[in-house]
Amino acid sequence: MDHDHHPKTDVHTEEAVVHDVAAPGPTFVAFFFIVTLAALALFVGFSDGLGPWKLTANLAIACVQAGILAFYLMDLRQADKVTWLIAASGVFWTSLFFLFTLTDYLTRYLGVL
Amino acid sequence: MAANVNGPVAHHFNNMGQQLATVRMGMWMFMATEILFFGGAFCAYAVYRLMYPKDFEAGSAALNVGIASVNTFLLLFSSLTITLAIRAAYTSRTKALGRYLCLTTLLGVAFLGLKAREYHMDYEEGLIPNVSTLSPEAKEKHAARMAALAAEGDRLEAEAKTKSGSEAAELRERGIELKARAAQPPVAFNENVKVVLSHNKAFKGRPLDEQTYDVGTPSAANAHDYDPFKVQLFFMFYYSMTGLHVLHMIIGVGLLTWQYVLTRRGFFDHNARFVYIEVMSLYWHFVDMVWMFLMPLLYLTGPHTAGEAIEMFKKSVGMTGGH
Numbered sequence: 497m498d499h500d501h502h503p504k505t506d507v508h509t510e511e512a513v514v515h516d517v518a519a520p521g522p523t524f525v526a527f528f529f530i531v532t533l534a535a536l537a538l539f540v541g542f543s544d545g546l547g548p549w550k551l552t553a554n555l556a557i558a559c560v561q562a563g564i565l566a567f568y569l570m571d572l573r574q575a576d577k578v579t580w581l582i583a584a585s586g587v588f589w590t591s592l593f594f595l596f597t598l599t600d601y602l603t604r605y606l607g608v609l
Numbered sequence: 610m611a612a613n614v615n616g617p618v619a620h621h622f623n624n625m626g627q628q629l630a631t632v633r634m635g636m637w638m639f640m641a642t643e644i645l646f647f648g649g650a651f652c653a654y655a656v657y658r659l660m661y662p663k664d665f666e667a668g669s670a671a672l673n674v675g676i677a678s679v680n681t682f683l684l685l686f687s688s689l690t691i692t693l694a695i696r697a698a699y700t701s702r703t704k705a706l707g708r709y710l711c712l713t714t715l716l717g718v719a720f721l722g723l724k725a726r727e728y729h730m731d732y733e734e735g736l737i738p739n740v741s742t743l744s745p746e747a748k749e750k751h752a753a754r755m756a757a758l759a760a761e762g763d764r765l766e767a768e769a770k771t772k773s774g775s776e777a778a779e780l781r782e783r784g785i786e787l788k789a790r791a792a793q794p795p796v797a798f799n800e801n802v803k804v805v806l807s808h809n810k811a812f813k814g815r816p817l818d819e820q821t822y823d824v825g826t827p828s829a830a831n832a833h834d835y836d837p838f839k840v841q842l843f844f845m846f847y848y849s850m851t852g853l854h855v856l857h858m859i860i861g862v863g864l865l866t867w868q869y870v871l872t873r874r875g876f877f878d879h880n881a882r883f884v885y886i887e888v889m890s891l892y893w894h895f896v897d898m899v900w901m902f903l904m905p906l907l908y909l910t911g912p913h914t915a916g917e918a919i920e921m922f923k924k925s926v927g928m929t930g931g932h
Contacts, residue, residue, distance in 0.1 A: 517695055517696050517699040517883065517887075519696075520693060520696060523689065523692050523693065523696075524689075527685070527688070527689045527692075530685055530688075531682070531685055534681055534682065534685060534901075537904070537905060537909065538678055538681075538909070538915075538918075540909070541674075541905065541908070541909030541913065542909075542913055542914055542915045542918065544811075544912070550909070550910070551905065551906075551909075551910050554905030554909050554910075555902070555905060555906075557905075558901045558902050558904075558905055561898075561901050562898050562901055562902070565688065565894055565897065565898055565901075566894075566898075569688055569689075569692050569890075569894055570890070570891055570894045571633075571887070575633065575637075576630050576634070578630075578634050579630075579633060579634050579637050582634065582637045582638050582641050583637055583640075583641070585641055586640065586641035586644040586645070587644070589641075589644075589645060589648075590644050590645060590648040593645065593648050593649070593652055594648070594651075594652055594655065597652050597655075597656060598652075598655065598656065598659075601656045601659065601660075602659065
């Protein structure tokens with residue numbers, strides 16, 4: 497088998513994303529936002545203002561934190577389409593996991609459990 | 610902008626760009642499986658939380674939120690340092706790379722140290738499901754409570770002797786019931802968790818097994834009442850979910866240490882190898898992401914105050930004499 501070590505000029509292979517490693521600036525900005533959100537989550541957690549919506553608010557904050565972490569610190573922003581597809585698949589299959597499991601339990605008669 | 614990396618391309622790749630993209634893709638695929646791995650635990654937690662919301666809030670109120678808060682910031686800061694390590698490897702600054710890897714490892718070890726301290730305190734407080742021993746404080750309080758119950762039982766029986774008919778019978782029956790309850794051996798975990806929750810100023814629940822008579826219709830007064838048996842269920846989730854996370858942290862710390870050793874040996878002098886650091890960072894960020902969701906679900910769901918969190922942390926590290 498002929499192993500060609502010379503880079504090919506095939507357009508398809510050149511689409512393999514070769515992106516630069518992010519400069520520190522956006523990293524620090526993303527870090528600042530994540531830490532601020534963490535402090536906000538603690539503030540919400542330690543207060544009684546939101547009542548039963550406290551958990552929803554904290555999970556929403558966690559989702560935003562995860563998004564910033566994924567896009568900026570994990571470099572998903574510059575990733576190629578296949579990587580995006582894999583990341584989206586993980587979220588999609590997990591949501592199916594929750595959807596089907598909770599559909600079962602939430603429609604049962606809880607009095608017998 | 611093309612990556613300025615030089616290095617041999619493996620035979621099954623067309624160019625360096627494809628090789629790097631494949632490495633990253635492989636790691637993302639692994640993380641997708643990890644999402645499903647943790648997803649199972651989170652899903653089970655969601656089911657039982659929906660079934661027993663008040664009991665899970667009571668369990669959360671018994672946790673050490675001070676340590677958890679500090680751990681959150683340690684982990685976030687370590688995410689920053691590992692990201693800076695990628696840049697250091699990419700620009701061939703191996704000394705800086707070593708420093709960032711070392712710092713990330715130390716922050717991870719600090720997290721694990723505080724977590725170990727938290728587990729030890731949970732053990733001391735007897736918050737282990739199905740534990741068979743009472744904590745010292747629980748033993749004292751339980752004995753006092755049972756003595757009071759027995760005394761009340763004696764009083765009711767004595768009062769029954771001064772009455773007649775159905776009133777006397779009812780008093781005698783209640784007296785016997787209270788004395789029987791006083792003579793029952795305690796369920797250790799239940800007593801331990803009651804003691805811990807009694808220290809939570811924000812928590813106002815009453816355990817169901819101390820309500821002698823009817824629980825009554827739901828109202829503001831009994832809105833936070835809890836079943837200590839179901840709090841054990843919460844603690845099963847607490848230990849298994851945080852235990853899984855700790856396991857991942859230990860693996861991560863091990864890998865970081867290995868990469869630090871490789872750095873000292875000059876492995877990362879070739880800047881094409883920055884992708885190994887990037888792959889490590891993806892793993893570390895994922896572990897951080899899991900903690901971002903674990904924290905509100907386990908620790909912040911119950912009532913806590915900031916002052917209490919600070920006091921808990923001080924007590925954990927020995928900065929205060931008492932609770």
